[in-house]
Amino acid sequence: MENKHLLNLLIFILGTLSVSLVKAEDPYKFYTWTVTYGTVSPLGVPQQVILINGQFPGPRLDVVTNDNIILNLINKLDQPFLLTWNGIKQRKNSWQDGVLGTNCPIPPNSNFTYKFQPKDQIGGYTYFPSTAMHKAAGGFGAINVYARPRIPVPYAPPAGDFSLLIGKTYMFRISNVGLSTSFNFRIQGHKMKLVECEGSNVVQNMYDSLDVHVGQSVSVLVTLDQAPKDYYIVASTRFTPKVLTTVSVLHYTGSQTPVSGPIPAGPTTQVDWSMQQARTFRWNLTSNAARPNPQGSFHYGTITPTRTMVFSNSENIINGKKRYAVNGVSYINADTPLKLADYFNIPGVYSTNIIQASPNGAAPRVATSVMAASLHDFLEIVFQNNEDIVQSWHLDGYDFWPVG
Known part of the structure; x- marks a missing residue:
């Protein structure tokens, strides 16, 4: 009898230990995308385009923060191909970023499996x-x-969630069943009025413009409460000698009235x-923002920069x-991806001594310039533009906070 009690106690202890050691992972989502050529007529004239799973634009990737994405990309083109996940932070896995230098191009009739996890990045992004x-x-x-569903937001659940992809080469019609965006907006009720930018307290009226700069991710909450008819949505370039404009149509269900009048400027x-x-x-930390964490993400303003x-x-x-x-230094791509050269210690591919941390007046030259930094460095980067035109910078794969 005593041995039986000891056996039961041992089973109980082992069971308790096994439960305590179980670590639940975030959900996994699996995708297979095939890249091919195809023919579409975006301006009424047939032309060759790049399709993903037969779609142009490609499939919309709908995920929940912290999902683990496993995406197998099959390249059926006759050229090497790569996709980059613009704005998605790649924590300690920059080799998933999908740009030359971090990835080898996917050869024709080959595949590559991307593995990444969008964490605390609620909003609209693009891949290309x-x-x-x-x-x-x-x-x-x-x-x-x-x-995640358990995280509350300070507005009613939207009636729909649509993505609008803006391009300069074609006009497209949008129906209420499929708005397809480099910025993301949510439909609430019925008037084309920007009532709140997610993560901000900005209120706009229906005739105002919203500037979305290169590389920015913007989600807006839209109320549609006008009479059922068709309305213009206009996107135009900024700070360019020639203004390029693309126009789409917001179509209400049951609308019998086409758009009319001059295109809004x-x-x-x-x-x-x-x-x-x-x-x-302004970033509203109560709505669709990163959660507080033990690493102190909301104390960045008090951290002394490692270097400037x-x-x-x-x-x-x-x-x-x-x-x-x-x-x-004018950058050129090396024949060997930089991540491979770094991992395998391949000499002669790049040097961290070519580019300096500040301008020094040296004669301009062409080189594969790489600047070294260490994990957990907190860097202050100052962008200096002495040219007569507006410049944009693409900072991809890590956390950045513009301050001025």
């Missing part, structure tokens, strides 16, 4: 090809990262207006050609 000029031919689409050259609008955005770098862009003539440089 990063090789050659493939982005101009298609292969792009929307990424929507949703909050927006500001196109007012740099100060655009900057002032950007300064009005000044990146100065310039236009130069190098070897008889116009090239653009950063701190005097």
